[in-house]
Amino acid sequence: MTVFVVRRFLAMIPSAFLVLTVSFFLIHLIPGDPAAVMLGPNATPDQIKALRQSLGLDQPVGWQYVKYVNRVLCGDLGLSIYFQEPVLTVVLAHAEASLLLGSLGILVVIGLGISAGVISAVRPYTWWDRGFLFAALLGASIPSFWLGLMLMLLFASHLKWLPTSGFASVFKTGGLLNLRYLVLPALTLGFVNSALVARVTRSTMLDVLRQPYIDVAWAKGLSGSVVVLKHALRNAAIPIVTVLGFIFAGLVATAVVTENVFAIPGIGRLTVQSVLRRDYPMIQGIMLLVALLYLLINFLTDLIYAVLDPRIRVS
Amino acid sequence: MRKLLRRKTTVFAIAILTAIMVVAVFSPRLVPNNPYMMNPRHRLLSPRGAYLFGTDSFGRDVLSRTLVGGRTSLAIGAAVATVSLALGIPIGMMSGYFPLLGLGLMRLVDALMAFPSIMLALAFMAILGRTGMVNVILAVGVVYIPRMARVVYSSTLVLRDIPYVEAARAVGASTVRILLRHILVNLLSPVIVQSTFTFAFSVLEAAALDFLGVGVPPEVPSWGGMINESRLFIVLAPWTVVFPGTFLAVTVLALNLLGDALRDLLDPRLRNVL
Numbered sequence: 001m002t003v004f005v006v007r008r009f010l011a012m013i014p015s016a017f018l019v020l021t022v023s024f025f026l027i028h029l030i031p032g033d034p035a036a037v038m039l040g041p042n043a044t045p046d047q048i049k050a051l052r053q054s055l056g057l058d059q060p061v062g063w064q065y066v067k068y069v070n071r072v073l074c075g076d077l078g079l080s081i082y083f084q085e086p087v088l089t090v091v092l093a094h095a096e097a098s099l100l101l102g103s104l105g106i107l108v109v110i111g112l113g114i115s116a117g118v119i120s121a122v123r124p125y126t127w128w129d130r131g132f133l134f135a136a137l138l139g140a141s142i143p144s145f146w147l148g149l150m151l152m153l154l155f156a157s158h159l160k161w162l163p164t165s166g167f168a169s170v171f172k173t174g175g176l177l178n179l180r181y182l183v184l185p186a187l188t189l190g191f192v193n194s195a196l197v198a199r200v201t202r203s204t205m206l207d208v209l210r211q212p213y214i215d216v217a218w219a220k221g222l223s224g225s226v227v228v229l230k231h232a233l234r235n236a237a238i239p240i241v242t243v244l245g246f247i248f249a250g251l252v253a254t255a256v257v258t259e260n261v262f263a264i265p266g267i268g269r270l271t272v273q274s275v276l277r278r279d280y281p282m283i284q285g286i287m288l289l290v291a292l293l294y295l296l297i298n299f300l301t302d303l304i305y306a307v308l309d310p311r312i313r314v315s
Numbered sequence: 316m317r318k319l320l321r322r323k324t325t326v327f328a329i330a331i332l333t334a335i336m337v338v339a340v341f342s343p344r345l346v347p348n349n350p351y352m353m354n355p356r357h358r359l360l361s362p363r364g365a366y367l368f369g370t371d372s373f374g375r376d377v378l379s380r381t382l383v384g385g386r387t388s389l390a391i392g393a394a395v396a397t398v399s400l401a402l403g404i405p406i407g408m409m410s411g412y413f414p415l416l417g418l419g420l421m422r423l424v425d426a427l428m429a430f431p432s433i434m435l436a437l438a439f440m441a442i443l444g445r446t447g448m449v450n451v452i453l454a455v456g457v458v459y460i461p462r463m464a465r466v467v468y469s470s471t472l473v474l475r476d477i478p479y480v481e482a483a484r485a486v487g488a489s490t491v492r493i494l495l496r497h498i499l500v501n502l503l504s505p506v507i508v509q510s511t512f513t514f515a516f517s518v519l520e521a522a523a524l525d526f527l528g529v530g531v532p533p534e535v536p537s538w539g540g541m542i543n544e545s546r547l548f549i550v551l552a553p554w555t556v557v558f559p560g561t562f563l564a565v566t567v568l569a570l571n572l573l574g575d576a577l578r579d580l581l582d583p584r585l586r587n588v589l
Contacts (some may be wrong), residue, residue: 145542
């Protein structure tokens with residue numbers, strides 16, 4: 001197992017370097033003088049020159065790259081032009097909202113996706129099955145921002161069950177009641193992303209339910225819930241774990257939009273605002289962090305996979 | 316084709332798509348009102364005779380803007396699908412056929428795919444600026460070219476070692492001939508399926524960019540942009556958000572239904588997998 005972990009970890013390093021390189025070239029893809037573009041049309045030549053120097057844009061590209069890699073490895077992601085604070089500090093200040101939203105979103109994904117998948121697999125080709133399959137397809141097709149607005153219209157404006165938008169910290173002011181701000185956003189996030197889980201659960205459950213040991217379990221006279229949940233779902237769990245990486249990517253993408261719909265001060269909203277503010281060091285830093293997190297999640301997924309299925313470790 | 320039409324949902328999807336495309340192409344002649352004309356006295360009117368879908372906060376006709384906005388979405392979707400085919404197929408085929416080249420190119424593709432789709436598109440919009448539809452096509456294209464390349468790459472890897480390709484090599488067929496006559500032809504099924512999904516997802520992606528205020532320029536009507544402009548009036552005038560959103564969702568749903576049907580038809584092995 002240790003060999004597998006080490007080997008898999010080492011395999012991650014080249015990808016991480018490429019991600020680093022892509023994020024470095026983001027600023028260099030800006031047509032014209034990046035410093036002038038960042039400061040906008042009202043900047044004086046002196047200001048532009050000063051920013052060019054402080055970003056090191058007046059040096060050779062190769063040297064800039066070496067310095068960039070060096071400083072990122074030391075944990076320095078640069079200075080945000082808008083906040084005039086280190087990028088990492090600003091990102092961490094926005095992390096709570098995103099992490100809470102993401103965690104609740106994953107709960108919704110697992111709850112909706114797995115239960116829909118299991119019911120579909122237990123009653124295949126019935127109206128239940130077709131209904132869930134259609135709902136999954138709808139989830140993949142419906143724009144998340146529109147779904148969010150529709151939920152807001154129904155549950156917040158008409159029924160007044162939940163607040164329309166905003167966010168209150170759970171950790172600073174305390175009180176889990178503050179999570180009510182995240183109910184609608186998490187439902188939006190969850191519904192849009194549960195399609196994949198539902199489909200994978202359904203197909204693996206269908207396979208597992210055809211295995212002989214399931215027939216034995218039925219023959220022993222075990223109850224339906226024990227057979228389905230204990231015997232079948234446990235063994236179907238492995239392929240479901242493998243889609244975790246995809247779900248993470250999907251959650252991040254929809255969170256960018258959902259945070260904007262519900263005015264949640266998270267990293268997704270920060271990204272969009274940074275694009276509007278032309279705060280390139282901020283965009284660069286967020287992109288790098290999110291991509292590295294994605295690589296890390298895939299690494300962890302592989303580890304869980306290896307723990308659940310010993311055959312993977314050997315091959 | 317006949318097999319494709321056997322399923323009712325597929326017929327439904329094709330009918331919807333045809334209708335939306337026809338409407339989009341002829342929308343400048345079909346619209347009941349000028350989609351750009353502001354009429355302050357007719358602000359936020361509910362749906363009625365003269366304005367079937369009501370009016371928005373500038374007094375513009377929502378129906379006319381929805382019909383014209385479809386052009387934007389479909390044009391971007393079709394363009395991204397084309398760009399991803401034009402670049403994804405050669406990149407994927409070359410990488411699959413020449414292992415050394417593939418090692419390098421596929422690492423780059425993997426690195427690009429590590430960035431969540433909308434974030435990559437947002438970053439490219441930040442670089443290119445909100446100056447026109449071409450920039451949106453490029454920004455969304457950057458997201459979907461690697462995905463197409465990946466699909467082509469993995470199919471080429473399999474096809475390269477299949478006996479009839481080896482036979483072609485043995486009788487002295489040139490590399491170009493093998494790639495074009497033996498491999499490309501057999502790649503078509505996965506490529507057709509992937510490009511349908513690319514179309515669907517890029518419509519959604521571009522609409523999300525429009526909604527976030529970084530897509531096509533504000534003066535171009537688009538479904539995402541209309542929803543963004545009207546979100547503050549959603550309680551007062553829900554029709555301004557409901558209609559463009561429904562058109563968007565139905566278009567993407569129809570594209571996804573078509574993609575599923577094509578996948579089942581062209582690759583029966585996958586029918587129960589995904």
